[in-house]
Amino acid sequence: MTPETVIDIGTQAMKVTALLAAPLLLSALVVGLLVGMFQAATQINEMTLTFVPKLIVVGLVILVAGPTLLNTLLGFTIQLFESIPGMIG
Secondary structure, three states: OOHHHHHHHHHHHHHHHHHHHHHHHHHHHHHHHHHHHHHHHHOOOOOHHHHHHHHHHHHHHHHHHHHHHHHHHHHHHHHHHHOHHHHHO
């Protein structure tokens, strides 16, 4: 296995990781921003107020986008396993 192959696999793994994490992180970011604006407007400074909406939204995103995320991860894993013989010899 050449160093280029290792770098290529690592690059693909980082891309898949970013694709899997992006929907969850972006939804939590948007909800956190909205709750922060609500807290600033109403001057309610409760730390747990941001946690519950983020948890609910991330759970909903996992329910909605979960199959797509799982298919992405499964496709990468299958492609990786299928390329093992070519990497060895």
